[in-house]
Amino acid sequence: MINSEKFSVAKNPTLEDAATIIGKVLVNKKTLIIVGNFRVKYDGRASSNLEYGERILIVKSDGAILIHRSFGYEPVNWQPPGSILHVQKKSNILEISAIRRNPRETLKVSFDKIFMISTFSLDDFADFNLFASEKDMHKAILLKPSLIEQGFKPISYEKKVDPGFIDVYGVDKNGKLVVIEVKRRIAGKDAVLQLAKYVTAIKSKSDRDIRGILVAPNISKGIQTLLFSLDLEFIALDPKKCANLLKKPEDKKLELFF
Amino acid sequence: MINSEKFSVAKNPTLEDAATIIGKVLVNKKTLIIVGNFRVKYDGRASSNLEYGERILIVKSDGAILIHRSFGYEPVNWQPPGSILHVQKKSNILEISAIRRNPRETLKVSFDKIFMISTFSLDDFADFNLFASEKDMHKAILLKPSLIEQGFKPISYEKKVDPGFIDVYGVDKNGKLVVIEVKRRIAGKDAVLQLAKYVTAIKSKSDRDIRGILVAPNISKGIQTLLFSLDLEFIALDPKKCANLLKKPEDKKLELFF
DNA sequence: ACATACATCTCGCGA
DNA sequence: TCGCGAGGTGTATGT
CATH class of the missing domain: 2.70.180.20 (Protein Yojf; Chain: A;)
Incomplete structure (x- = not known):
């Protein structure tokens, strides 16, 4: 031919x-x-x-x-x-x-x-694998909740609330509700406002105390004050570290989750 | 050689x-x-x-x-x-x-x-010209403020306020302050929240009445109610129409502005 | 260099 | 199909 x-x-x-x-x-x-x-x-x-x-x-x-x-x-x-x-x-x-x-x-x-x-005529059937995505960070947190803090227990993943989806939702060691917004890059103003949006949405439907935590490798300079003023918290987490954590053969049970 | x-x-x-x-x-x-x-x-x-x-x-x-x-x-x-x-x-x-x-x-x-x-060895010295960007919409509004409404007068362009930049800032025919957020695409929840953020920032610094107007070709479905609840307005404006307006040879004085 | 916002963004997922 | 959010986003524009 x-x-x-x-x-x-x-x-x-x-x-x-x-x-x-x-x-x-x-x-x-x-x-x-x-x-x-x-x-x-x-x-x-x-x-x-x-x-x-x-x-x-x-x-x-x-x-x-x-x-x-x-x-x-x-x-x-x-x-x-x-x-x-x-x-x-x-x-x-x-x-x-x-x-x-x-x-x-x-x-x-x-x-x-x-x-x-x-x-x-290009033959190309290989899988493309990307590591250290935001989803890898989600997985790592579910696999090892202590990445957030000791005693943190995830309840649900990508929980639907009024304005959208909460990345990770759980309770801390004192029983307080925790809303987590995860970013794989340095988090800026938009990330803070996104988190604030979710926290207020949850607050409007419950009388319990809510903690809002921004999880990212870092936050941009002027954001710390905005975070405090909105009564939100920041916890540093590196996406590459999460990816490496997931590569370990142990604890493959997480696969069941996804 | x-x-x-x-x-x-x-x-x-x-x-x-x-x-x-x-x-x-x-x-x-x-x-x-x-x-x-x-x-x-x-x-x-x-x-x-x-x-x-x-x-x-x-x-x-x-x-x-x-x-x-x-x-x-x-x-x-x-x-x-x-x-x-x-x-x-x-x-x-x-x-x-x-x-x-x-x-x-x-x-x-x-x-x-x-x-x-x-x-x-590629010789390519041609200019690339793109029309109907968000910036074209800004220009069109400044050139012809009646695109917003009769009697609207722009005061400043890309005005810096606490949380960022206001696209267009002006007064309406009744002397009310007007904050305008422009989007070249169908505006969603984020655009509304962005506008709300600016309006509240201005309100916190002035006792005058403020109108917040979202200008875009359209708004996404569930947004109308959110707009009303936040006391914001929507005005439809098509980016292509703005680009055509700018192409007209008349009123080239706007060039001085940019 | 850092932060912010646009883009003909594209893409994938979910309703 | 629409709406929403991630992306190794990239890119321009400030400060």
Whole structure:
């Protein structure tokens, strides 16, 4: 089969040849990399214009489209997976457009020169594993509640309350209710307000004393005073440390929980 | 000059040849695209592991690194611009590592097969123009305050108050103070609470009546009641409409403001 | 360097 | 489908 080849690369193809190659790729769900001179117009939630320049266009097998300049982490324009593509050869211009629904957004790429067009059938079935996420911190706290303080006992996890979900909910050694908001980064103003929101929500439904604890690797500078004024507490916890704790083979019983 | 060529492409290079090519690229600040079979290890704020699979690696001329699988909008691993790269040929493995400082993070890519390696000198000096940002909405309101309501007069822009910055601050036709929070998307609970925070901050420093107005294309479903209970108002404003308003050649005096 | 807020944020989860 | 919150968020803009 012609299309079973692992990859193909064409240097300085004509725009007609490129159009043919792209047409086949769209049918065969391959991944496409084009480098050339083109401009980009986007219209949707916002709109943008980028005049001609030499850039990289990637079309993935799931319909995701990325346009990258020679600098910067972020794509300058894009379309998410599931977008519908069309290719069209106009006079001296090769036009690729991608449409997304909900929200309706259109992306139009106009090439006047293609340096390289390459197509690939990429086999990639590996799992991606990330450690030290906020969820790892949740797990670590449930596994070893003393990370919070001696005598802390978790009651529920991701408890639903009026304004949202409480990360961890429990009681301290004195029987006081404890609401915990966990952040994997240095916690700022928003985190404090989020915690305050949950604490007031619980308070409005109970007469018991409530402690609100912000758990994060650190808090930003001006926040300590805000914390005190809202009668909230801070406990330092490092996400990497939590991840290492979970890697230990002992106490795998936690798996049952998730 | 050997290195003055626009681009180069090699198919199925040996890992030694690839290492040579990459070494030159790092010196010449070109943009590099490699497609091959590799694994990725990351360690920094978090850590991750991705076993061998066929993927795309891009190294930009500013040191940004992107690793893309054949699906999804986001890179599975990356390093931001300014990262320091090293390339090393081990037995049957080509290793590219990238280090970032502050935070210190390391990325290690190990190739056992390269399908294609290509290098490019991309000329791209075009301006990227985006319309319908939140800032465009701010500008439109200052240009045409009646977008809020008849008789509204803006006083200040991005006014600093205790908990942060007020987007737009002014007085209505009755002389009441008006605090405006602008969102370019459908506004949710967080936007309402943010506005409430500013209003209470202003109230605590003045005895005058304060109106808090949330300006956005729409508000999420359950929010109307919350708004009323906090005595706040909502005014619909579409970011695209604001952008079109700014495109009109008339009233360019606003430029002076920014 | 640190803190704050925006983003065409994207993505996943739950109702 | 909508709403909400996490993210190795990144990026710009202050201080």
